[in-house]
Amino acid sequence: MASLDQLCAAALSHPGSQPAIEFEQHWISWGEVRHLAERLVALLDASGAGAGATVAFVARNRPSALAALLGMLAQRCSIRMVYPFQSAAALASDLERIAPAVVVADGDDYSDAVVTVLQSCGAAGIALRDMDASAVAGCARTRAPDDCNSPPQIEVLTSGTTGPPKPFALSYELVAQHIVAPGTLPANPNAEYAALAPALLMFPVSNISGLYSTLPALLNGQRIVLLERFTVAGWHDHLLRFRPQASGLPPAGIQMVLDAGIPPADLACLRGIGTGAAPLDPGAHRAFEERYGVPILLSYGATEFGGPVTRMTAELHTIWGSRKFGSVGCALPGVRLRVIDADTGTVLATGQQGILEVVAPRIGPHWIRTSDIALIDDDGFLFHCGRADGAIMRGGFKLLPAIIEQSLLLHPAITAAAVVGITDHRLGQVPAAAIEFRTGVEKPSIDAIESHLRDHVPATHIPVAWRIVEDIPRTPSMKVDLPAVRRLFDSDVTN
DSSP states (O other): OOOHHHHHHHHTTSOTTSEEEEETTEEEEHHHHHHHHHHHHHHHHHTTOOTTOEEEEEOOSSHHHHHHHHHHHHTTOEEEEEOOSSOHHHHHHHHHHHOOSEEEEEGGGOOHHHHHHHHHHTOEEEEEETTEEEEOTTOSSOSSOOOOOSOOEEEEEOOSTTSSOOEEEEEHHHIIIIISSGGGSOOOTTSOGGGSOOEEEOSOTTSHHHHHHHHHHHTTTOOEEEOSSOOHHHHHHHHHHHOOSEEEOOHHHHHHHHHHTOOGGGGTTOSEEEEOSSOOOHHHHHHHHHHHOOOEEEEEEEGGGTEEEEEOOHHHHHHHGGGGTTOOOEEOTTOEEEEEOTTTOOBOOTTOOEEEEEEOTTTOSSOEEEEEEEEEOTTSBEEEEEESTTOEEETTEEEOHHHHHHHHTTSTTEEEEEEEEEEETTTEEEEEEEEEEOTTSOOOOHHHHHHHHHTTSOGGGSOSEEEEOSSOOBOTTSOBOHHHHHHTTTTOOBO
8 A cells, every 4th residue: 555655746746737726716737736845845955854844834725735735745744733723923822832843834824923933943934825835034944953753644633522622643654544545535436536526625624624525635636626714605616516416514514504595406416415523403404404305414533533433324324314313323344432421431331321432443442532422322323412521510510511502502593502611709600602693583682592491401501691693603614613602701700
């Protein structure tokens, strides 16, 4: 089996005139991708870092970033992904903490604060602009070159499945074997990859979902339509122009498509919609399938598992249908699942809720404890039931935000909700809720919403603070941005 660097080098040798990436309705050729990759490698060498260096990569969803990624992987660089969608001060703080030898980022990300950090830590800076690269003025050479003796890896941030987000390293071998292995690639024996409908890339290339959707297509010459961020308009346009049989949406995108009122005929080409990365509101799930007649195929995974570990496949959906509604599917080959009691660690019987533990063969034979509440039914289907680590301790009461959120979503006027704990000097924490109303509905009062909520949850679960927002804050992966939600309540510390 070819190594990851060999696969990337082979991809960069695709015919120069062949289209590679469409971005903002403009096609980038493989010749342009190769030019930027070669230019980047030359700048790395000129910086004093050389082949195999460790690079902090601020990767935006732009064609230049994909070309840079291929170039660095072909040179066996170790890559530390850095979150791009943050303020200049926050990005500078991240880079100061990492103290890399080299930074590769879009030219727009080199603020004065970032350049100052690079100069103080002796890092070289390489700026990506359109489909070219250049050294950052005053930061052309590194003062802290790597020894380059460690095996290369790609380090991404986890989403918090096993605790607070943290860097997690994926070896080149793991990526080559499991992310771009033949079993992960689109199956079409009667057509060359270059002739297939373009794959849609909308998840951040800096996280594991982005790697799973980017590398298999790029390394096999399949064309890509690249969105800088997910939008319903961009997804819809891809659907109309290329008529794929399968597509994906972030969980929040399911409701966004419903709210956009896209005609069912526009989705008639689809045989299934894949989604995962966050829980899906059951009401939106049912409404989507009823309106469009397209099954939603849920999956469950995490960076710490090296990707997905369960999936509701089209075959499983055909057999079980609505009998397993809401399930994230069955364990993938080699994966083991169990549910344990949070306090005693006792393995629970099927049908009982507890803390999920996983053996992911990509990572190793050990059990990985998650922060997710789940149950496994008698047929081996996994049901995700919320997060344990987000519990709000209101005096002696333990409240799960997911329970409050699900009850709020039962109100016909509410399309999205996020609940967090805020400080209370007497009780420790109390719940606070941000809610988003459906378009075109009569907006109820907070008193009416509280009355609705009391019909579904105990009085201890009623939020003490509310924010009505146009859009629930979300990350580029379309997950709820909990730190941003908490900031909505910074002035609401209660007494």
